[in-house]
Amino acid sequence: MRKGFTRRPKAEEPAANHGKNYITPGGIERLKDERHFLLTKDRPAVVEVVAWAAGNGDRSENADYQYSKRRLRQIDGRVRFLTKRIEAAEVVDPEAPRTGQRATRAFFGATVRYANAAGAERVVSIVGTDEVNLDRNHISWASPLGRALMRAAEGDEVVLHAPGGTETLTVLEVLYERISVEPFHVPSGPEVAKKRLDR
Numbered sequence: 001m002r003k004g005f006t007r008r009p010k011a012e013e014p015a016a017n018h019g020k021n022y023i024t025p026g027g028i029e030r031l032k033d034e035r036h037f038l039l040t041k042d043r044p045a046v047v048e049v050v051a052w053a054a055g056n057g058d059r060s061e062n063a064d065y066q067y068s069k070r071r072l073r074q075i076d077g078r079v080r081f082l083t084k085r086i087e088a089a090e091v092v093d094p095e096a097p098r099t100g101q102r103a104t105r106a107f108f109g110a111t112v113r114y115a116n117a118a119g120a121e122r123v124v125s126i127v128g129t130d131e132v133n134l135d136r137n138h139i140s141w142a143s144p145l146g147r148a149l150m151r152a153a154e155g156d157e158v159v160l161h162a163p164g165g166t167e168t169l170t171v172l173e174v175l176y177e178r179i180s181v182e183p184f185h186v187p188s189g190p191e192v193a194k195k196r197l198d199r
Contacts, residue, residue, distance in 0.1 A: 021088040022108045022141060023128035026181030028089050031130060033184035035082040041186070043075050085130055094125075094176050105153045106174045108141050112149050113173040114158075121172065124149075125179045133182055 023031075046068050053065035094109030106112050111125045126146050127138045139146050148160040152171045160167045 020090050021085055021128060021130070022092055023089045023130060024109060024179050024181060025091055025093055026179065026183075027128050027131040028086065028091050030181055030184045031082050031086050031089075035079055035086065037184065037186060038075050038079050038082075043072070043079075046072050046075060094179050096176075098176060101153075103176070104174060105151050106149045106171070107151070109176060109179065110149075111175045111177055111179065112152070112171060113175075114149070114169045114171050117168055126150075127179060127181070131181050136180070136182065138179065138181070 049064060049068040050072060053062055053068055056062055056064070092109050094111075106126065108126055108128075111123060113121060113123045115121045122137070124137045124139045124145065126141050126149065129140045129142055131138055132140045132143075141147070141150065144162045145160055148158045148169065149171065152158050152174070154171055154173055156171045158169050158171065160169055
């Protein structure tokens with residue numbers, strides 16, 4: 001079999017293997033904003049560079065053409081990935097009213113304060129795999145910590161099975177409040193494609 005027909009899993013694919021794509025309202029907006037940017041700004045700019053570079057002669061030795069074609073394939077792949085994630089999304093609003101155990105136990109969208117055996121406290125929010133941001137203490141519901149905290153209530157002890165070992169955590173508080181997801185920011189790279197056209 002030729003190499004062109006073999007397929008290796010991409011780094012983004014394992015998240016899709018967890019079944020449902022739970023996501024917060026802010027997370028789905030971030031995915032939609034990125035896809036919109038790629039389709040309306042980034043891709044058209046790269047297509048212009050490809051057209052310009054194609055007119056400069058031999059394409060086999062044209063670095064602008066080769067790079068831009070590769071970038072175009074990357075953009076198209078990312079758009080396909082985002083489209084699949086958006087279509088599979090099940091939006092869960094952490095601020096939606098909850099009753100019974102859903103109000104007191106940790107499920108998707110919960111913000112949980114817990115302590116380890118040494119007494120060190122930490123607060124994390126359980127979000128979707130597309131929203132993980134450790135700087136904001138947003139962890140995936142499918143991560144070892146997320147799975148350990150699922151269904152736990154205030155006062156429960158849970159066991160975290162992580163690659164570094166096993167640890168017992170005590171849940172101190174479970175809240176359901178707005179989770180602020182970092183919005184999509186336009187990367188600085190697309191401007192480079194536009195500047196090449198001005199040469």
